[in-house]
Amino acid sequence: MSEQRNLEPGTSGSSEQLTPQALQPSYQQAKSVIVLNISGNYMGTTNFYVPGRDLNVNPSKMPFNIKTEDSEKQSLKENCLKYVKATADITNRVPLQATKQENIPKLHLMDVDLSVDFEIILEFLPGFTELTLHTCGLTISMVKNLVGVITQHNIHLSHLELSGNNLNGVGKYLAKSIHLMQALVLVNCNLQENDFIAIAEATAKRDTNMSWLNLSFNVMSKKSLDSFAPGVHKLDGMLLNECSVTGDGLEQLCLEISKRQKPMNVLYLRRNNIGLIGVNHVSSCVYNIRVLWLNDCNLTITCLRVLIAAILNMDHSMVYLDLSENKFGDEGAIALATCLVKVEILGVSDCDITPVGAEALHKANIELKRRIGGLPDISQATAASSVERPHEVAQKPKKLCAIS
Structure with a gap:
């Protein structure tokens, strides 16, 4: 699971640790929306979470839950239909209609085999603004179809996460829809150099800034890092946890960060052996970074x-x-x-x-x-x-x- 999901900053005396997502400015104004979380094979409980408006309220503790019978196996389509109906009942808006972004549901699936039901995701996709398909056995062709629906319907996603899927070669397809995403999370996806370059080039062409790009647990060469340098002014947050980043690899990226007109919100470099060379590069742009993670960097x-x-x-x-x-x-x-x-x-x-x-x-x-x-x-x-x-x-x- 990617480390930044569903965590809030700890308050005084709290045992919670501040996380990159908690410190991200775009999350400072939580919306009253419903989130459907499905894990496993659709057995047991289907939870519809209504996050509070206060950032310190944990959405998972909110009381709105819809339970299925323990002995009843719900299909993904049945769960989505229930979800959409619940959303319509609460918001009094027609589901699957492009209204204000904060009033449209969010779908999070983890450890759900989508080899059979992926078409259901594509069917309901125009109704969601946030989509997580974490460890769902996605293939390149599935992501290609996903991107096709996103671009065809001009779907603006506030968050797309495809972590935990082997997506070597996906860059050229995701590049076609980068301009429609506010946050993209590709943790542990076995991305290769060509994927990074394609994503980086598309990011640089955006009209607006991207709030979040998480490429953690993918090995990044110096060439891969250098490819993001020209467009780093379009990234307000960049997470590179355990990406085999070296000190030399940070040179061009930090040089361009130093040239940003507005400070970068988050740079996350945990568990990269950057050494003194890397610290020198980071120090040259530290004045232009609001939140900096250098833990376990030797x-x-x-x-x-x-x-x-x-x-x-x-x-x-x-x-x-x-x-x-x-x-x-x-x-x-x-x-x-x-x-x-x-x-x-x-x-x-x-x-x-x-x-x-x-x-x-x-x-x-x-x-x-x-x-x-x-x-x-x-x-x-x-x-x-x-x-x-x-x-x-x-x-x-x-x-x-x-x-x-």
Whole structure:
């Protein structure tokens, strides 16, 4: 499952971790819509979720559910028909009609074999603005037909996810409909160089910006990354989790990010061994990135100092910086304390920080009151302080909390 789906930012004292999707500005205004989720072979419960208007409300906890009989096997078409009817009853609008985007349903299928029922998806497609077909056994020909319906009916999708399907060769088909998608998620799809190039070229030709492009868990060569450089100004969010990105591979991409007229909302580079070379490239454009994920990127204290110097040189604050799973220890924590003034939320889970390093961050944060995630308990710090100690941060490494 792609890591950003259906997660909200944690509030003060919450155990939830901030995620790229939660920090994405386009998700700041949740709409009152219905989402159909079907998993497995259509057995058991079919859930119709009505997300709340508050971003911190979890849609899965909303009360509107329609249950099928446990012994009754519903076909995909029957479930979709029920769904459309429920949507019409609630919104008082005719389903499958192109009305305002927020009033049209969203369909999410995961681990559902569509080898037989895929035509049903195409039949109902004009009625949806958000479509997820995660690990559904999609083939290139199926995606080709999907794109054909999207372009034929000029269907504007706020979100299309095809993750977990082997789609080597799909780029040239998706490129034909990129201009109709606000967000595209292709996690773990075995994409190849030609796929990336086709998608990148189509993205660069868009009239409007794309809010979200997630290519995580696909191996990307330098040539693949370079192909996105000319059109990166059309991407407000780019996720490249564990894509074998190297430091050299970031050169052209970061150069073009630095030229953007408006800052990039999210750049997600988790689990890529970018080293000092990559940090130098990222540092050259960090002032133009609102949310930056560099967790588990093999960053040393030298890398950290380069990044900190660039952040301190900014004339504004960045929203979120995640450096978790980089083993820079207390020396890195002490260095990071100097840049809290320019970072609103900082993630440092699993960085080998002891209570000594945590104490340094706490002291620097007394006045600023930034949010720091992943710090250990500071009660065992040996250095006494004349300044009143702030509240202890909870010991769970993935927890974010306000420090007051």
